[in-house]
Amino acid sequence: MKTSADTAARQVQYSGRTDSRDNAEIVLCPHCDLLQQLPALAPGEEAHCLRCHYQLDARQHNPVARPALYAASALLMLVLANLFPFVSMAIAGNRSEIHFFDTSAVLFTEYHQVLAILTWLFIQAVPAFCMMAVIYLKAGMRYNLPARIWVARVLYMLKPWSMVDIFLMGLLISFVKLVATAEISLGMSFWAFCLFCLLHLRTFQVLDRHALWASIAPNPQPLTKISAGCSGLEQQLKLCQCCTAVLPIQQRHCSRCHTKVxxxxxxxxxxxxxxxxxxxxxxxxxxxxxxxxxxxxxxxxxxxxxxxxxxxxxxxxxxxxxxxxxxxxxxxxxxxxxxxxxxxxxxxxxxxxxxxxxxxxxxxxxxxxxxxxxxxxxxxxxxxxxxxxxxxxxxxxxxxxxxxxxxxxxxxxxxxxxxxxxxNQQPCKNTSCQYQTAKGVTT
Ligand SMILES: [Zn+2]
Ligand SMILES: [Zn+2]
Structure with missing residues (x-):
């Protein structure tokens, strides 16, 4: 059952007091900078920012096994998609058959290298890396593997550049264009690629970013007194966009993921x-x-x-x-x-x-x-x-x-x-916020 944590969050957000409950977590919204305190979420629950409705956190059932299994299945499908014929086309007695990797390989050999490399990155290299990274990070949660910080950083950086879903849409458009003049046959690899797309999307859906970073290192909590309902900037706090840690404004690098903040x-x-x-x-x-x-x-x-x-x-x-x-x-x-x-x-x-x-x-x-x-x-x-x-x-x-x-x-x-x-909104109206005058300080 999906339950919103808004109600629980609202009780503490505009009170101007630090929440005294156990496991309450300080979060800064990456889209509006509002500081909020979230109660501990149960699996299946998600919390949205009260001000801009950005999804602050979402907990998943079985956050280790499910993403790893989906990612491993997706990788298997990607291998199968490259092994067998992908699509064949017949026109006036002539037949052309391609494998999945031909989509970029043919262009590369015919002096369209830029387009070939972009296509290869968007539909093969980046999606494959993302799936391998998820497996590595999830295995790392169990076996404490090295370099997980860097793998996690690159994973979230590359995620928007994985375009297998867009390529699938492009395939359907191409078939509609070609089917009027030629006979199109779909090979086994095409169906493997469709499954790869679904599993790839599902992997990111069940990936619990919070649990992932928490397994690498605990979320550093600011030592200063904070007021929920005010912006981070007003309270001399800033957000690590990489791992969502809340840091003092003077700190240059995140103590958890080492990103410059x-x-x-x-x-x-x-x-x-x-x-x-x-x-x-x-x-x-x-x-x-x-x-x-x-x-x-x-x-x-x-x-x-x-x-x-x-x-x-x-x-x-x-x-x-x-x-x-x-x-x-x-x-x-x-x-x-x-x-x-x-x-x-x-x-x-x-x-x-x-x-x-x-x-x-x-x-x-x-x-x-x-x-x-x-x-x-x-x-x-x-x-x-x-x-x-x-x-x-x-x-x-x-x-x-x-x-x-x-x-x-x-x-x-x-x-x-x-x-x-x-x-540029009105300054914080929370009378107990002691940092109202700090607005405008940036680091
Ligand atoms: Zn927000
Ligand atoms: Zn960080």
Whole structure:
């Protein structure tokens, strides 16, 4: 049964007193910097920030065995996905069959190395590393293995760059595009890859971040008197974004994960704006230049992102056309505009911006990576459709440029510090908070 811990947290959050119950834990919300005290959560319970509703903690049943078993099963499926034929295609009596690793290998041998390396990283290397890291960390909880801190740090850093779910969506789009002109057969590896996707997603769902870091080292607790319901900055406290430890503002490195800790991301707005401008500049050639070159019965056609969408629409493939349009046109533009708007809000003083803009930030951050679907469609089709002058697909330069747009906007979202949206709120009204005047001190 899923139970929210909000009610229990609310009792102590705005009381202005330190909770006297056993096992109450001090947490700083990474999205709004509100200091809260959470009671000990039971397995299946989760706690959300009262101010911005960010999920602060979620406890899992059997936090060691379940993620390890899911990750091991996912790895097994990934091995199987590479062993057997993945997809085959027949057109006019000719047949082409690829393995899963051909998706990047074919591109690499044909001078599309950048696209090949990106595809390999997103659908093979990063997901495989993440699953191996989970197994290592869970085994480490039992056997005290070395270097777990570094493995955990890299795992959470790489997690957004694992794009197997997006690649699966790209496969379905490619099949809809190809099935009208060719016969598509799915090999055993395709089904193994589908299972890999499910197990990979499930592994991250049941991964208990809190239990993982707690097994590496106990959560350091600040020695100073704290007041729940005030911001960390007001109380000279800061959050380690890596392991969620709450640290004194003077401490430069986290005592648990050794990460360099700052109260706010340094030059967050400058970095975000610079990356957004870069994305805007890249977005223009990514839409003007061809993303894909198609050869059909000797006729060569270059298609851009927009012309590909129009072609799909004219062919009556409305659902796929809409998905392509949303992923390749709407999402990148909306994300760039929204991120500019969030930067503007963060710079304005005394704005009541926090809750809704925080939710919007989380939404664009989550949805932004799905723009990569068109790039992965091109990579897959270029590997599969290999019939010379009869029918062939080659990636265009815009595929790399568009991948760069998506990567740049993802980095912009990472560089943006959502706590800046809350820093301009009214000062803490908690009369027992002794640190109200400390606002503005950063380290
Ligand atoms: Zn919050
Ligand atoms: Zn830390």
């Amino acid at each position: 700052t109260s706010r991301i340094p030059a967050s707005l400058q970095k975000t704006l610079a990356l957004l401008v870069t994305a805007c500049v890249l977005y223009i050639p990514a839409n003007i230049l061809p993303i894909m070159r198609t050869v059909s019965f000797g006729e060569v056609t270059d298609s851009t992102i927009i012309s590909g969408f129009i072609l799909m629409w004219q062919d009556g493939e409305y659902p796929v056309a809409i998905v392509i349009f949303l992923a390749s046109v709407v999402i990148p533009i909306v994300k760039i505009v929204v991120m500019f708007w969030l930067c503007y809000l963060a710079m304005r003083p005394r704005q009541l911006t926090g809750k809704y803009s925080g939710n919007i930030y989380r939404l664009v951050d989550w949805v932004g990576r799905w723009s990569m679907v068109d790039v992965l469609v091109v990579a897959f089709m270029a590997a599969l459709v290999r019939f010379g002058l009869l029918a062939s697909v080659y990636p265009g330069i815009a595929a790399v440029l568009f991948a760069a747009v998506v990567i740049t906007t993802m980095l912009a979202a990472v560089s943006f510090d959502p706590r800046l949206l809350w820093d």
